[in-house]
Amino acid sequence: MPQEWPSDADLTAYLCTNCGFWQKYFRSPGRCPVCEDARHVLPEGGYEFLTVDEMDERVECVWEEVEPGVWKFSVEPAVGISPSGYLVLSEAGNVAFEGCPFYGEAALAQIKRLGGVDFVSASHPHTYGAVWQLVEHFGSEVAIHRDDLGWATAFGVTLPFDEALELAGGLRLLHTGGHFDGHTVMHDAGRGILFIGDAVKLELADSDPTGRTADGISAHKAFVRRVPLTPAELGRYRAVFEELEFQKTFTPFEQCTNVGPEEVLRLIDAQLDGRPFVGVLPL
Template sequence: MSPGYLPFKDALDLPAFFCENCGFWQRHFTRPDSCPLCIDSRHVMPQRGWHFHTVEEARDRYPCHWAEVEPGVWRFFNDPIDGIGSSGYLIQTAAGNLAFEGCGVYSEDALALIATLGGVQVLAASHPHSYGAIWQLQDRFDPELALHPGDLSWSGALCVSWPFDDVLEPLPGLSLHLTAGHFDGHTVLYDRGRHILFCGDCLKFELDPADARRATTISAHKAFVRGIPLTPAELRRYRDVFAALDFTQTWTPFEQAANSGRREALTLIDTMMATRPHAYPVPLETL
């Protein structure tokens, strides 16, 4: 599907290796010596050194599961999983399917299921922490890959065919919006028909142990694992994007919060902008 020109396409035939510490995949001619995402200031170094797995090894270690969380919206995840452990979402529409984010590794059964659901016409992700194994979806289904150029330096395992600026609607009713902040190219996906914002790492939730769809707290971070807050200007950019989107649910790569939408996100941001940014979880009942 890509209109791009690939004079060095054989580079994408190199084997891929999974970082056990963060879940980032690299294409390399041999097992890598280190992982750029672990070294980055938004993550942490492995305490016992790096360990990398081939796709076959990762599939053996990390079973892939799936569930239709809402009609036409599928979640793919690994349990157990090392690394960040993000979910991958498949959103079905009458015009085609969009896969957003990626789980750690897709099994052959998971890929076969995706094929029966119509495959993948468009592929996107919010930022490198949740790329997961989207390279498997690109290798199998040859979709358009829409990523913001701000994160191109992290996309060496992929072929970006559809870079965009601030907003892109790759399928009717599904739009990508640049927020920056957490990463320079951090992007959210808005499902207009279902009123769901797939927010990447813009927001984070803690969930009710008795109800996995009910969030109890909300927070925002520059770096979650390091507890670094966003700046006022970064929060203002988030607010501008969120205010224009009518969403009643907010899904991260880890949580599918059905009880937190635009109102809660804007109230959190307004509170921090009126005082000072922080990275603490705020109880939703106080907003």
């Protein structure tokens, strides 16, 4: 007889408005583990947690195709740090990387029209967003690095991985560590895009009305708290990025067309040449 596995408890999902992290709990949580982590900050006025119905009343999920076959989903107005979630299409299957804070019914219907979601992943817990909605709605496989499994409490992980993992359509997950122990990037070699997570932070140029050009770049363990990476962590970044070819760098917040390996490695080398720093290096 086939193995019968116990089902998950029927718990309510709650979003922290300070950071955007979702928890499933039997009552409104009293705390948020992401906000209380050393990389984040506590809400000055205390915690506020919202249910799915409350989020549906407060925000609108919007989307746009930022590159052929690459769709960005975000919410208006912003909630928490408000990362964008990406859906990358391929004939071999669609991959969602990063999660936006909330996917309304219209957004889920749009994703279904685009072919659904075969695989879900995220760079680190700050950008898990509402990937649990995608998992429950589409029955997606979930790929998270083994070192971040302790944060993946709102959804199950079916594809924990070590150093790298091949997904559909030639997309490849690569472990970088650094910002989080399990921090991961996704390389789309066919489109020349590196979904870089929070391995770097990009500053957008005011002179470009399209918002696709960066004029500054930085790297950090915790930007708000001004905590730099260690030399060993930066060395790991360098070892991963120097092997990749890409012309565009997408963070959870920016989609820049003028940042590639040269710009990223210049930042890393500047940090390794002296004391690692959090400040912005002009491009």
